[in-house]
Amino acid sequence: MLGFREVWCCDFEFGSGQNGIPSVVCMVAREFITGKKIRLWRHQLYSLSKAPFDTGPNSLFVAYSAGAEISCFIALHWSIPLNILDLYTEYLAFTNGRRDKKSGTSLLCAMEHYRLGHLTPAEKDAMRALAMRSGPWTRQETASLLDYCAEDVDALCRLLPPMAAELALRPAPEWLFRGRAMAAMQCIEMNGIPLDAPMLEEICTRRLDIIARLTGQLEARYGYGIWQGTHWRHGAFREWTRKVGLKWPSTSSGLPTTDDRTFRRMILSHPRIPLQPLHECCRSVELLSKFEIAVDADGRSRCWLAPFRSESGRNQPSNSRFVFGAPSWMRHLIKPPPGWGVAYVDWSAQEIAIAAGLSGDEHLLADYATGDIYLNLAIRLGLAPAGASKATHPEPRARCKVVMLATNYGQTEFGLARTLDIGREEARELLRGLAHAYPRFNAWKQSIVNASARPTTYYTRLGWPWWSGHCRNKRTVMNHPAQSNGSDMMRLAAVAAVEAGIEVCAPVHDAFLIAAPVERLEEDVEQMIAIMRKAGERICGIPCARPARRLSDGPIASFRTEAKRPG
Numbered sequence: 001m002l003g004f005r006e007v008w009c010c011d012f013e014f015g016s017g018q019n020g021i022p023s024v025v026c027m028v029a030r031e032f033i034t035g036k037k038i039r040l041w042r043h044q045l046y047s048l049s050k051a052p053f054d055t056g057p058n059s060l061f062v063a064y065s066a067g068a069e070i071s072c073f074i075a076l077h078w079s080i081p082l083n084i085l086d087l088y089t090e091y092l093a094f095t096n097g098r099r100d101k102k103s104g105t106s107l108l109c110a111m112e113h114y115r116l117g118h119l120t121p122a123e124k125d126a127m128r129a130l131a132m133r134s135g136p137w138t139r140q141e142t143a144s145l146l147d148y149c150a151e152d153v154d155a156l157c158r159l160l161p162p163m164a165a166e167l168a169l170r171p172a173p174e175w176l177f178r179g180r181a182m183a184a185m186q187c188i189e190m191n192g193i194p195l196d197a198p199m200l201e202e203i204c205t206r207r208l209d210i211i212a213r214l215t216g217q218l219e220a221r222y223g224y225g226i227w228q229g230t231h232w233r234h235g236a237f238r239e240w241t242r243k244v245g246l247k248w249p250s251t252s253s254g255l256p257t258t259d260d261r262t263f264r265r266m267i268l269s270h271p272r273i274p275l276q277p278l279h280e281c282c283r284s285v286e287l288l289s290k291f292e293i294a295v296d297a298d299g300r301s302r303c304w305l306a307p308f309r310s311e312s313g314r315n316q317p318s319n320s321r322f323v324f325g326a327p328s329w330m331r332h333l334i335k336p337p338p339g340w341g342v343a344y345v346d347w348s349a350q351e352i353a354i355a356a357g358l359s360g361d362e363h364l365l366a367d368y369a370t371g372d373i374y375l376n377l378a379i380r381l382g383l384a385p386a387g388a389s390k391a392t393h394p395e396p397r398a399r400c401k402v403v404m405l406a407t408n409y410g411q412t413e414f415g416l417a418r419t420l421d422i423g424r425e426e427a428r429e430l431l432r433g434l435a436h437a438y439p440r441f442n443a444w445k446q447s448i449v450n451a452s453a454r455p456t457t458y459y460t461r462l463g464w465p466w467w468s469g470h471c472r473n474k475r476t477v478m479n480h481p482a483q484s485n486g487s488d489m490m491r492l493a494a495v496a497a498v499e500a501g502i503e504v505c506a507p508v509h510d511a512f513l514i515a516a517p518v519e520r521l522e523e524d525v526e527q528m529i530a531i532m533r534k535a536g537e538r539i540c541g542i543p544c545a546r547p548a549r550r551l552s553d554g555p556i557a558s559f560r561t562e563a564k565r566p567g
Contacts, residue, residue, distance in 0.1 A: 002060060002085075002164055002167065002168065002172065003172065004058060004059060004060040004083065005058040005059065006031055006033065006053070006054050006058065006059040006060070007031065007032040007033060007059070007060045007062060007160075008029050008030070008031055008032070008053045008054070008055075008059060008060070008061055008062065009029065009030050009031075009032055009062045009063070009153050009156035009157050009160065010027065010028070010029040010030075010053075010061060010062065010063055010069055010153065010156075011027070011028055011029075011063065011064075011069070011149050011152040011153045011156065012024060012025075012026070012027045012068065012069055012072040012149070013025040013026050013027075013127075013128075013131040013145055013148070013149050014068075014071075014072055014075075014131065015131055015132045015133065015134060016132060017075065018296070018297060018298075019192075019296045019297055019298040019300065020071075020189070020190045020192055020296060020300065020302045021071075021074070021075045021190070022068075022071050022072055022075050023042075023075075023134070024042055024045055024046070024072050024075055024076060025041075025042050025131050025135075025145060026039075026040065026041050026042060026045070026131075026142075026145055026146050026149055027039075027040050027045055027072070027149065028040075028146060028149040028150045028152075028153045029052070029053055029153065030150075030153050030154070030156075030157060031053070032062070032157055032160060037150070037153075038052050038053065039146050039149075039150065040052065041142060041146070045076055046076065048076070048078070049077070049078075050078050050079060051073070051078045051079070051081070055078075055079060055080075055081035055082060056082055057082055057083070059081070059082075059083065060083045060084075060085055061081035061083060061084050061085070061179075062085045062087065062156055062160060063084070063085075063086060063087070063088075063156070064086070064087045064088045064107045064110070064152075064155075064156060064159075065086065065088040065107075065182075066084055066086035066088070066089075066179060066182045066183065066186075067182050067183075067185060067186035067189070067307075068186075070084075070182070070183045070186040070187075071186055071190060074186075074187070074190060080183050081183075083176055083179070084176070084179030084180060084182065084183055085167075085175060085176070085179055086178060086179045086182045087110065087156065087159055087160070087163055088105065088107075088110075089175075089178045089179070089181075089182060089307075089308050090163055090166075090167060090175055090178070091105065091109075091110045091113070091163070092105060092308050092309075093175075093178070093308075093464065093465055094163070094166055094465075095113065096311055096464075096465055096466050096467065097311060097457075097465075097466045097467035097468060097469065097470060097471065098467050098469070098470065105309075107152065107155060107156075107159075108121060108124070110159060111155060111158075111159060114159060114162045114163075116155070116158050116159060118151075118155050123148075124148075127144070127145065127148040130144070130145060131145055170463060171463065174462060174463030175463075177462060177463075177491075177495070178308070178464075178491075180495050181307065181491040181494065181495055182307060182308075183498075184491075184494045184495045184497075184498040184499070185305050185307045185315070185491075185494065185507075187498045187504075188305065188494065188498065188504045188505070188506065188507065189302060189303075189304065189305050190302065191300070191503055191504060191505050191515075192296065192298075192300030192301055192302040192505060193300060193301045193302075193323055193324075193334060193505045193506050193513065194299055194300055194301075194334065194335055194336045194337060194340070194342065194505065194515060195293075195295050195299065195300070195301045195323065195333045195334060195335060196332075196333050196334075196335040197295045197299055199332075199333055200293065200295055200333055203288075203291070203333075204291055207288040207291055208288075210284075210288060211230050211284075211285050211288050211289070212229075212230075214281050214284055214285065215227035215229070215230065215281065215285065218277065218278065218281050221274075221277070222240060222278070226240060226278075227281075230285060230289065232258070232282070232285075234255045234256055234258075237256050237258070238256050241256065244273055245421070246266070246270065246273065246421065247418055247421050248266070249262055249418060258282065260279075260283070263275065263278075263279040263282070264279070265402070265406070265419055266419070267279060268398060268401055268402050268405075269398070269399070269402045269419045269420045269421070270421065272395075280327050280328065280329065283326070283327040284327045284329070287319070287320060287326050287327060287330070290320050291320070292318070292320040292321045293320070293321060293322075293323055293326065293330075293333075294321070299337060300505075301323060303317055303318060303321035303322050304317060304318070304321075305317050305322075305506075305507065306318075307491075310483075310487075311466055311480070311484075312464075312466075312480060312483035312484040312486075312487050313460070313464045313484055313487040313488065313491075314483065314486075314487040314490075314509070315487075315490075315507060322506075323506075324506060324508045324513075334513070336515055339517060339518060340515055340516065340517055340518060340521075341515070341516060341517075341518045341521040342505070342513060342514065342515045342521075343513070343514050343515075343516075343521060343524070343525045343528070344508075344511055344512075344513050345511060345512050345514065345525060345528050345529060345532065346508075346510055346511030346512075347489075347510050347511070347532060347536060347544055348371065348544075349368065349373055350486050350489065350510040350536075350544075351405070351482040351483070351486060351510075352364075352368055352373050352404065352405075353368055353536060353540050353542065353544050354481065354482045354485045354486055354489070354539065354540050355441060355444075355481070355482055356368045356441070356540070356542065357539070357540030357541045357542045358444065358481060358485070358540070358541075359438075359440050359441040359443075359444035359445075360440055360444075361438045361439070361440035361441035361444070362440070363380075363437060363438050363439075364438045364440075364441050365542060367380075368542075369543075372390065372397075373404065374397045374398075374400045374401040374404060375388060375389070375390060375393070375396075375397045375400070377400040377403070377404055377434070377437060378393065378396040378397050378399070378400040380433070380437040381400065381430065381433040381434070381437065382433075383396035383399065383400065384396045384397070399420060399430075402416075402419060402420060403416065403420075403430050403431070403434055404434070406419065407431065407434055407445070411475065413427040413428040413431055414427075416430065416431065445478055448477060448478055448480075448481065449474055449477065449478060452468050452471070452474070452477040455467060455468060455469030456468050456469075458480060458481070458484070460481075460484045460485045460487075460488045460539075461485055461488055461538070461539050462488040462491070462492065462539075464484055464487070464488060466480060466484060468480075485539050485540075486510060486539075488539055489535050489536060489538075489539040489540075490507055490509075490510070490535075492535040492538060492539065493512065493528075493531050493532045493535040494507055494512070496531045496534070496535065497512065497514070497527075497528055497531050500527060500531065502514055502516075502524050502527060502528055502531075503515045503516060503524075512528065512532075514528055532544070
């Protein structure tokens with residue numbers, strides 16, 4: 001079976017434990033080739049020093065959403081299996097772009113997709129609730145939980161053959177890597193983010209007062225009645241944008257578009273208009289209205305990182321539970337324990353590096369290597385003189401940043417004109433200038449659009465697939481290579497960092513938060529930088545710019561930032 005001597009399908013039942021460590025209830029495993037079964041209750045599991053089956057190089061460990069099973073391995077102090085096949089990630093991969101976004105991704109959904117029967121959702125919910133109960137369990141309940149666990153394992157054994165037939169068409173390192181990535185993400189999730197628990201509790205207690213103060217300060221600054229209590233007034237916001245001369249995008253219903261992407265784009269294109277405080281206030285009110293960030297007893301905040309959930313393969317943790325999904329001021333809550341420090345390590349212009357590497361454009365590669373692609377583009381377009389700097393020419397640089405990032409996902413002259421608040425002819429000239437400056441990059445983008453004229457399956461460097469047949473948005477198609485290969489880069493670095501023993505607290509789009517004892521922090525940062533550089537070279541095919549380094553032995557607000565240097 002897929003070239004392995006033994007194939008173990010496994011499932012655990014567990015309840016909530018402390019500090020992100022589950023309380024394991026039972027386990028059932030079945031060897032697919034021979035049919036051998038293992039059924040063990042909690043006291044039997046906790047008495048073992050290693051898994052009761054082979055987890056070495058000749059064995060394949062199979063699970064559905066393997067992170068849950070890996071958390072049980074960690075709780076039991078067992079070595080994590082060397083080869084992991086996560087049928088959950090492979091189901092997401094097989095159906096990526098084909099699956100209805102509203103449909104579920106559970107084991108039940110996968111079984112239905114392959115027309116295989118299984119327990120009803122009500123039966124599964126009842127058994128999960130029984131497992132989550134802290135016990136004690138009656139003899140009948142013990143038998144029921146083991147039987148339920150065995151049914152999930154039987155389902156895995158039925159699901160494996162049709163999925164294995166599809167897996168056999170792809171190189172084994174691709175899906176084995178995704179299994180390793182799930183294990184790494186589970187380790188990161190269980191590490192958690194160190195937060196200032198007393199401050200978090202105070203914010204929770206006073207959140208309504210904070211909302212009132214935030215909106216009150218905003219009204220005092222802008223004075224256009226945008227907020228009425230905690231209620232956002234679209235009409236007043238439209239009047240304010242007209243007052244300051246902004247052409248703000250609208251929805252199909254005519255209301256101003258106030259999503260996160262629109263705000264970020266408008267902030268980039270209008271740096272002199274104070275939009276950032278308004279954006280932060282909107283995000284803060286939204287977060288505080290349904291505040292769900294929590295801290296465990298050990299001072300760490302944990303939430304499901306939702307790996308592979310997006311079409312690009314990026315993580316999608318809940319913004320209301322994940323501190324990095326919250327407004328930037330919430331990051332002041334990040335605080336390592338005494339004697340420890342934290343570091344935030346990121347790539348410089350990750351998506352541009354990927355586009356430069358994949359397109360092979362020599363001019364784009366050269367400008368990226370200088371460390372400021374946007375300023376160099378401004379110079380190439382004649383918007384800034386040779387020798388200009390970010391300090392001397394901030395507006396041309398900001399404009400070229402919008403042009404570069406917007407065209408990376410296919411924005412047209414109409415959208416660019418609206419975003420930059422310029423005429424269509426001027427926007428058209430900027431796009432022509434960009435195409436002339438980076439001809440191979442422009443041809444590469446056009447080839448992606450041409451290929452999408454008919455249903456196409458795109459693959460990243462590490463094999464993450466996406467079928468474009470249902471996508472009607474050209475921008476999504478053009479943005480996919482940068483986003484999906486960026487997620488590969490993140491996974492590659494995450495796996496290497498976790499397996500190197502670095503304590504990674506969180507992945508953050510194109511960065512990582514790591515923690516270490518203060519005396520070892522500098523060493524871990526250097527090792528993390530080396531890992532990220534190698535991951536960048538593996539995906540982009542070029543030396544990526546060295547990540548920024550920000551070190552702190554206190555709250556994240558006291559980070560000192562060093563200059564980003566080319567690799």
